[in-house]
Amino acid sequence: MDDVKFMRRAIELSLGCVDSDEGPFGAVVARDGRIIGEGVNRVVPSGDPTAHAEIVAIREACRAVGSHVLDGAVIYTSCEPCPMCLGAIWWARISEIVYANNREDAAAIGFDDDAIYQEVAAPLESRKLPIRRMSASEALEVFKRWQAKPGRVPY
Secondary structure (H helix, E strand, O other), X not given: OHHHHHHHHHHHHHHHHOOOOOOOOEEEEEEOOEEEEEEEOOHHHHOOOOOOHHHHHHHHHHHHHOOOOOOOOEEEEEEOOOHHHHXXXXXXXXXXXXXXXXXXXXXXXXXXXXXXXXXXXXXXXXXXXXXXXXXXXXXXXXXXXXXXOOOOOOO
16 A cells, blocks of 8 residues: 555645646655655745756655665656666666656646657767767776776765
């Protein structure tokens, strides 16, 4: 029954956004049967395009546990995560994603991430957003120094 309880909370959070300037998205991160982070979209009030509900919930969960690693946690989100949120979920090592609305449902109300999915899958030279590489040898030296650093914290 925890799945139902946590998803209902994510949907409740998304409903709270309807009367604001935010998109209707909510997310909950749970581990060991309790909520450790929750969030709603904060893009407009924070002026931060990365402040999606999932990102906000992950940031809160990380603060709560004192770590960037959320292994064993499940994220419940009112909508299938966008590519950015999926990346954050991946990097946080969250163990499972449970979602309600899918990307087609989001596109139907004006939140269409399909162009981003296509862009990420395209070869670099075919992307719509220009991308170019420079100063690689200088930057590689920094990577080499980090790799040689004793006690580094990989993630």
